[in-house]
Amino acid sequence: MGVKKIETKTFVRNKFAEYYQECSSNILSPPFIEKREFGFILFSERMMMLRHKNFKNIDTLRSFLKSTISSDVLYSSAYYEEPAAEMEEKGWLGADLIFDIDADHIPTSCPKTHNIWICNNCGATGKGITPTQCSSCKKQNFKEKTWFCELCLTSAKEETIKLIDFLMKDFGISTKEIKVAFSGHRGYHLHVNNEEIRGLDSLSRKEIVDYIRGIGLELSFHGLEKRRDRISPILSGSDSQDLGWRDRIAQGTYNFILTSSREKLEKIGLKKKITNLWINHREDLLRSWEKNKSLRHIQGLGIEKEREIIQQGVENQSAKIDTVVTTDVHRLIRLSNTLHGKTGFKKTDVSITDIDRFDPFKSAIVFKKGRVIIFVSDAPQFRLGDDIYGPYNNEEVELPTSAALLLLCKELARVKGET
Ligand SMILES: [Zn+2]
Ligand SMILES: [Zn+2]
Structure with missing residues (x-):
């Protein structure tokens, strides 16, 4: 079989073009498409964004996607009178409530194992979270090579499930009004389409974010208060019928007591003696917390540490949503069933009832045909479908198109040829 030589960027663009030629009918109209602004990141001028586009219906959008090949396709959570006008003249009518996890x-x-940063000035590199300043040259200009693994996406899914629980139980939103999707890269998006919410301004949305993240909770509003040197329940007895944060604090603190390791307890500053007491009397502590919301079993814990432990309970229950995305009422967000320019995966809708079983490394894969020879500079091991690939280090490999495209989009490889 002959091997065609081809440039990497052209190769990726051609694959995306192929997808939009064959699958544009899978791309569905968001509600009120005619009132939305669309944005596109174009292959021709990478990172250049074409904004303020508007489509009267889904067919004109589909034709556009076939003729103008984009690496990323976005649309506004907002509805406008004039979506194609300049920002100040659009006439904001409202916006879906959106969440990004x-x-x-x-x-x-x-991230310690799979994210790399490189100093653009001196070339120093390191693993994990990018520092604010290069330790060698003191400059603050980095290139990042981030990866996303099973643990990243499983954690993001767990947070999404928590978010759904908040929206349904605490905000009374129905499953019909919630749409969840895998973003195609490192997480999940959730849209709430509800008429009453549509008109909320940025500040009101911030209130919702703070509630879901458990920011600024005042314990006395949630069944607990300071009494002398302890935190005690305002009412004793079982709170299992409670709603909202009162129930979540009870549950989260229980989970923390149940799962806290010695390392974790020492990290929040418990003394060795108290940590020992905690570990040896965990069962008693669980029972006492369940029955009367009391940490009294641990002598000498002190009110500050009690607060810290309850804060761990809040952490356990809060959903780690991105504040900026939810509070920005002009946000552009990826359209379902379009491709993600950093992975070649598609943004994939997830059924709420099936979210537990949803496998992004299976469901979001698009390019299932053909094989490609690529030269990989550095890539960790990863799974697509039932197959495991890598790790690779400065080597030439022949991979199925989907796996090759992922590494090419991540800029960890270059194309040698298509077989
Ligand atoms: Zn440097
Ligand atoms: Zn990870």
């Missing part, structure tokens, strides 16, 4: 905002241990 990105692995970036979830404290997992894996």
Whole structure:
């Protein structure tokens, strides 16, 4: 079989073009498409964004996608009188309530293993979170090569499930009004389409964010208060019928007591003696918390540490959503069933009832035919479908198109040829 030589960027663009030629009928209209602004990141001038586009119906959008090949397709959460006008003249009519859950905002241990930063000035490199300043040359200009793994996406999914629970139980939003999707890269998006919410301004949306993130909770409003040197329940007895944060604090603190390791307890500053007491009397502590919301079993804990432990309970229950995305009422967000320029995956809708079983590394894969020879500079091991690939280091490999495209989009490889 002959091998065609081809330039990487052209190769990726051609694959995206192929997708939009064959699959544009899968791209569905968001509600009130005629009132939305669309934005496109074009292949021709990478990072150049074409904004303020508007389409009267889904057919004109589909034709546009076939003729103008974009690496990313976005649309406004907002509705406008004149979506194609300049920002000040658009005439804002309202916006869907949207949430972004990105692995970036979830404290997992894996970025240490799969994210690399490179100093643009002196070339120093390191793993994990990018520093604010280069330790060698003191400059603040970095290139980042981030990866996303099973743990990243499983954590993002867990946060999404928590968010759904908040929206349904605490805000009374129905499943019909919620749409969840895998973003195609490091997380999940959630849209709430509800007429009453549509008109909320940025500040009101910030209130919703703070509630869901558990920011600024005042314990006395949630069944607990300071009494002498302890935190005690305002009412004793079972709170299992409670709603909102009162129930979440009870549950989250219970979970923390149940799962806290010695390392975690020492990290929040418990003394060795108290940590020992905690570990040896965990069962008693659980029972006492369940029955009367009391940490009294641990002698000498002190009110500050009690607060800290309850704060861990809040952390356990809060959903790690991105504040900026939800409070920005002009936000552009990726359209479902379009491709993500950093992965070649598609943004994929997820059924709420099936979210537990949703596998992004299976469902979001697009390019299932053909194989490509690429030269990989550096890539960690990853799974697509049932197959495991890598790790690769400065080597030439022949991969199925979907796996090759992922590494090419991530700028970890270049094309040698298509077989
Ligand atoms: Zn440097
Ligand atoms: Zn990860």
